[in-house]
Amino acid sequence: MNAPAAQPALQPLPAPARIGMPLAEVDTPALLLDLDAFERNLERLYDSLQGRPLRVRPHAKSHKCPQIALRQIARGAVGVCCQKVSEAEAMVRGGVADVLIANEVVGAPKLARIAALARHARIGVCVDDAGNVEDLQRAAQAAGTVLDVYVEVNVGADRCGVDPGEPAAALARAISRAGALRFAGIHAYHGGAQHLRTPAERSSAIAQAVEKVARTRSLIEADGIPVAVVTGAGTGTYTLEAASGVYNEIQPGSYVFMDADYGRNLDDDGRPVHHFEHSLFILATVMSRVLPARAVVDVGLKAHSVDSGMPTVVGVPGARYARASDEHGAIELDGPGSMRLGEKVRLIPGHCDPTVNLHDWLVCYRDDRVEDIWPISARGAFY
């Protein structure tokens, strides 16, 4: 479906590195993954759950990389979340057997694709509209497959999702009556709470979400419909949902990487959150060095996303990435001494998810040597 008519194949760009190469020789801009930090982040998620028997379903929209998804599953995840059909297709092609599209999907072509994808993997999807439930039922029936369907409840972000209570219960009833759909539970993600800076703000937002979900769950169960899964939560709040007694599945994504914006969230002790380490960097080269207190690097808007603020410069005291143009970054310096022409420097991206989506390759390193190169297979998969 929607295959291009006789178009030339796109030529994928070569990776900016080779396995075994010293980090200093990697071409720039490059997206780097510090494997030691990444692996510690994978573990620390479980440490922070303190043995609670929760299902972990990390969000693959952050990494878009099956190699990472398979490592998350090896560590105990039940599968992954995706946001888009083509992203889910990339994950299934990459070997993931259980994908929840944590989002609404509309339109006959996309519904036919998820129904077909369910021949190869367990596929879940969210709904917030009764007509969409009928469309999903038709698509799954035509494909001869069964889809897991979650009612999405608006718990405060005012984005997608029906109101808690009766509107959600009505959708659950409609799903449970549809023969090719399996009512799988409640999807309740509070996107707006992830970057509230203080623990008190995040705690208050999630307490309200938990109350809405608990009330909705009771109402659905009063109809005799079991609510198997209550799923949601991101890197900023998941410990709260995990402790709620109501959520039994969490969906953190950014925890594997972290970013400058998450680095501004504060922990109970008033320090920046320190569960997780920065494992994701952009390697940049100084490509112009004329003004005494300014270095220009080769990393601009096309190699990182500034929607949540500028990146942080690693290891150069006083350096501040001040301004991004399409292909340039202007770094303000304390003085003329540092960041010589040709020097390479690591940046911590402002926002990991849309930054990863700009790159084709993740250059994985350990001890300053390239250990692996992973394709970001779902880069650009926004259909």
Add this chain to the structure above:
Amino acid sequence: MNAPAAQPALQPLPAPARIGMPLAEVDTPALLLDLDAFERNLERLYDSLQGRPLRVRPHAKSHKCPQIALRQIARGAVGVCCQKVSEAEAMVRGGVADVLIANEVVGAPKLARIAALARHARIGVCVDDAGNVEDLQRAAQAAGTVLDVYVEVNVGADRCGVDPGEPAAALARAISRAGALRFAGIHAYHGGAQHLRTPAERSSAIAQAVEKVARTRSLIEADGIPVAVVTGAGTGTYTLEAASGVYNEIQPGSYVFMDADYGRNLDDDGRPVHHFEHSLFILATVMSRVLPARAVVDVGLKAHSVDSGMPTVVGVPGARYARASDEHGAIELDGPGSMRLGEKVRLIPGHCDPTVNLHDWLVCYRDDRVEDIWPISARGAFY
């Protein structure tokens, strides 16, 4: 060089459309090009030059698409500009015979690539550092090629470029002494002036740039070194450089597309600039429609860039794209009547260049039917 070691090939995403398909059936998100408006923009650039014998070298960083470059050249352009080596490689592979990398290039691997590329096309590059001139000379000599080299002069943007006057003249002398380099002229682009909102502000900024360039040109020519080309200018200011009598080549890029940010520039008559039409759109689908005055579309940060502001919604009175998250756009509405679930809507991106860079395909339409599908071959080409 830098080829990946035994990596699986990336599977390019299928295009969201087929040739001949009605526009209404195109899958979303999709990047659309209105061919009639695009073709009028190609013409209007020349109309606005009023017969001046200027060289036009459009900037391909905006479109990253050889199909567009070849049409610009067919209309009279001498070649294109690029910002990156891999972008230039994509243009040469796509059939462009004359490329100016309007940017500094540092590091031996990249210099070897541009020197090798000069076997296949005329290649220019900018410099603002004497050591870089030596490195370029070495690379071209090793490849047995000759490179056109431009001295980049800082005319007000304070990004790359040496100071006008003697620092620029010294570099010109160094280039003219280097056997494998051809001193081609002065590169003087005032990025900071392109989005000054009033004609008076733009005029003042470019007058200062012109003075700096004229002074520098005289100084270089006083050394007996001819300055063949003075190149620069963007969509926001090119009529000023064209009328200056000093610039003899212009580099507009965005004029083929326009965007919401350029749409905020004012003309002499106080109206938004009206040389050019919006030809570039993102097609979006309403994928959630629960709150009365809010529609959620499937186009978020991964399908358009918000660095210069939010996109504009076409054809829905009172609709305002208020907030972008990774995969969602929240559109505020006057009331509950418009933008039904599943409806498709066109958005004018806030900033065309980094938005185009997020897409693999340009869906070209005329009279509401898909006429062609062009690969954005240099998407992600930031090396």
